[in-house]
Amino acid sequence: MKLLPRLAAPVAALVLAGLTATACAPQTSDTSSGKDEKTGDLRVWLFQEVNNGPKAKVVDRAVAAYEKAHQGSKVDVQYIPVDSRAEKIKAAFNDPSSAPDVIEYGNTDTAGYVRDGGLADISEEFAAWDEAADTDEAARASVTVDGKTYGAPYFVGVRALYYRTDLFEKHSVAVPETLDEVAAAAKKIRKAEPGLYGIAVGGAYTYGAMPFLWAHGGGLAEEKDGVYTSTLADKKSQAGIAAYTDLFGPDNCPAAKCAQMGGNDTVTAFAAGKAGMAIGGDFSHQAMEDGKVKGKYAVVPLPGTEKGEIAPAFAGGNNLGVLKSTERRSLAVDLVKELAGKKAQSELFDAMGFLPTFTDTRAEAAAEEPFVKPFVQTLDAGATFVPASPAWARIDSSLVLPTMFQEIVSGRKDVAAASRDAAKKMDDAFASAG
């Protein structure tokens, strides 16, 4: 019996697995082209939305306007799947020859992409752009790293409180005006309807939990002289963490089920009629309309700790950026202005419901579509953004915050210990990101 031939397969497989990791062999190159040709074609990568038709129409119109103004420059737009965007965009940074000139990217990725050396600094062009003056603060922060601008905000997304009008009426629950009232209302509904969650919350739903921290005056991190320090373990942050994690339990959302849920799970639960309330985004509207709760829900801004306050929400959304490796920088910037300009954003709102990043355009949108009003109110009350540090991508992907919430709701650690540990992990990440 010869062993080696049989052993060879697993050993080869083992090494091949290693090979995939090593495919990117050490090489370092500056990918910026330094050229700025005034003619030639542009390539654009935008995200493929679930229902992409209306978006493509808006983009085609903007592209036509660009091509009309720039004779001899054609635009090739590709829609890339959101799931594999990270790999595709990293690959584009590595290989300038097959990279696009303009990309759409999630706004939490800004600092990471800048550190990777992928995005071009377009501060001057952005400052000189007349429309940019109306860009709202949170959106502006999401394209800014160290005071420089690395793109134009494309749209914003923000979360607010969805609640079931029929259940609230049936059990005579008043629409909550403070976070404490949210918790009380949730428990009342759970008591009256034991099959439902009072408010659907998730241990892995970071952006649903953050407003609780911010409303209590806490936060993720503070910047001082370019160095970030986590503030998770501060008293105020801990109060916010406690307020959120108190919602897990048999009297609202049992930890056994809710500890694992992410944002989509809570939205799905609400849409399926399994919850009295949920924290959902303006972008979740369609899911609700397609679900069992159609016509039986309303949205208000998530309240703060005091009456009349709105809990600061996380300003999600996407930006458009110019790649450092582009050989047609001026043309690419012109295209970005066309694609992310007021006209296109307003059309994009009509087509997809994505909220404009210009305050005036957004006010117009709110006037014609009452549904977005609570979201616009939330944004206008002052939305917040994650730390603009390249470490954020690492903190996000190594699940620091979900781990903290899950440790607390599953009873492994108390708020103080879990928040201290999470703060330490964040500080480690900030330190190694430099």
Next chain:
Amino acid sequence: MTQTLTAPATPPVRKGGGGARPPRSGSRRPGWTPWLYLAPALVVLAGLLVYPVYQLGLISVLEYTQAQVSGGEPTSFQGLGNYRQLFTDPQFWQVLTATVVFAALCVLSTLFVGCAFAVLLTRIRALPRLALLIASLGAWATPAITGSTVWMFLFDADFGPVNRLLGLGDFSWTYGRYSAFALVLLEVVWCSFPFVMVTVYAGIRAVPTEVLEAASLDGASQWRVWRSVLAPMLRPILLVVTIQSVIWDFKIFTQIYVMTDGGGIAGQNLVLNVYAYQQAFASSEYSLGAAIGVVMLLILLAVTLVYLRLMRRQGEEL
């Protein structure tokens, strides 16, 4: 590829061993001739094995993140910095322990179930045998991600038929650490025992029937026949399936990633591969990932070598 690899095991390069070997015909100095024959295989091996492992080792001592790959920052030599970062992380040790224990349990369960079914196959009629074979080959052929997803549905707290059948109400399998590991273990055994079963079954069929007849004439029980006759004769096959299973179960990724949502609540179900993915690849820390890869490679090599050594000491010709 596997054919070329038989070369190193041929007698000329072996030293020592039992004295029972027939003397080589015309036994002169071996010289360079064997190496000449080996050269093509060695070149392929060097290209496919040595170079990637060298690269892996190299990256693990550099600072190598996305910023270095795409030219945002220069590459720098870190020495053992990545390893230090890894070994001082208490979570790494916790994950490593969990991985070793979990993989050991998976291997033992897979081998036990596989062997039991292999013996069963030899003792049932053609039709049920065919049915059993088809059923288990179906499980084997199912892609890991599909299998995991189907299992998650079967064991779903709200809609799963298993909970309804067992009367468990809305018990969540993935909430507790051990129940989540148990669930994944069941899935792993389910999709990997057929390989053991088919291999061992083939081995049993190759055992001369006279030997088995003689044993049963001597009044040996079923268990005795397995322990004293079949198992020793099947040892080389068992060796192969064990090593296969060890490597396979140690590197488990898909099942944990899919069934526990990337490592379970607060990372309670993390295994080394998922941990490496999370710590390293999802955040583009390639050098840290390479360090974890090197550690895994060394552990697997050590396990395999120790195992080979043990088998050899027991007098088995490999």
